[in-house]
Amino acid sequence: GNSVTQMEGPVTLSEEAFLTINCTYTATGYPSLFWYVQYPGEGLQLLLKATKADDKGSNKGFEATYRKETTSFHLEKGSVQVSDSAVYFCALSDGFYGNNRLAFGKGNQVVVIP
Amino acid sequence: EADIYQTPRYLVIGTGKKITLECSQTMGHDKMYWYQQDPGMELHLIHYSYGVNSTEKGDLSSESTVSRIRTEHFPLTLESARPSHTSQYLCASGETGAGELFFGEGSRLTVL
Numbered sequence: 001g002n003s004v005t006q007m008e009g010p011v012t013l014s015e016e017a018f019l020t021i022n023c024t025y026t027a028t029g030y031p032s033l034f035w036y037v038q039y040p041g042e043g044l045q046l047l048l049k050a051t052k053a054d055d056k057g058s059n060k061g062f063e064a065t066y067r068k069e070t071t072s073f074h075l076e077k078g079s080v081q082v083s084d085s086a087v088y089f090c091a092l093s094d095g096f097y098g099n100n101r102l103a104f105g106k107g108n109q110v111v112v113i114p
Numbered sequence: 115e116a117d118i119y120q121t122p123r124y125l126v127i128g129t130g131k132k133i134t135l136e137c138s139q140t141m142g143h144d145k146m147y148w149y150q151q152d153p154g155m156e157l158h159l160i161h162y163s164y165g166v167n168s169t170e171k172g173d174l175s176s177e178s179t180v181s182r183i184r185t186e187h188f189p190l191t192l193e194s195a196r197p198s199h200t201s202q203y204l205c206a207s208g209e210t211g212a213g214e215l216f217f218g219e220g221s222r223l224t225v226l
Contacts, residue, residue: 032213038155043120043204043217051213087155093213101162102215107155 002027004090006105014113015082021075021108023090031092033066033073034102038087047088085112117141120205120218127195128226135190135221137205144210146188150174151202151220163188195225
């Protein structure tokens with residue numbers, strides 16, 4: 001079945017540092033890929049998405065490229081701010097079948113220190 | 115901005131009580147979902163619905179039940195709450211085929 005694997009453990013970094021969160025996936029068919037963000041005390045919000053191979057999703061300075069050859073969708077940001085502290089989830093949807101069922105990774109807590 | 119609402123945001127109740135978590139969306143989405151989020155942040159799908167009068171159990175077994183009498187409304191009910199039900203419950207909705215889900219802000223349930 002479809003699954004998403006995120007790197008283990010929280011990520012702690014200083015303001016203006018470079019952020020990378022790794023995400024790899026296993027899927028049949030042609031999934032769409034997503035990054036969701038959850039700020040403290042809130043629900044999840046869509047951060048960015050990519051629907052086909054080589055697409056790059058971007059939003060708020062974050063980027064991720066859909067790499068079919070490495071089955072990856074790593075999230076990057078060049079210069080993080082304290083306000084980027086949140087939990088980040090990678091997810092995939094086999095949207096071809098129209099069921100919207102998302103397979104989520106376990107999430108990564110990101111803490112940005114001033 | 116997503117228009118999906120959950121109430122209550124926070125609820126503390128005693129063991130054995132019946133509770134209903136409300137979820138409503140104004141986007142006309144056919145598909146709605148309930149996720150349980152454990153303290154380790156991981157999300158588990160417990161119920162979903164593809165339209166009115168359609169409900170299915172998700173990947174994680176849950177003692178809760180759901181109903182879908184109206185497109186916009188997808189409440190979750192626990193007939194007899196227990197401490198093991200303490201968790202955050204997230205409701206979501208989406209359009210057919212779009213893949214993207216819109217989430218409510220969550221209901222944090224504590225059962226004493």
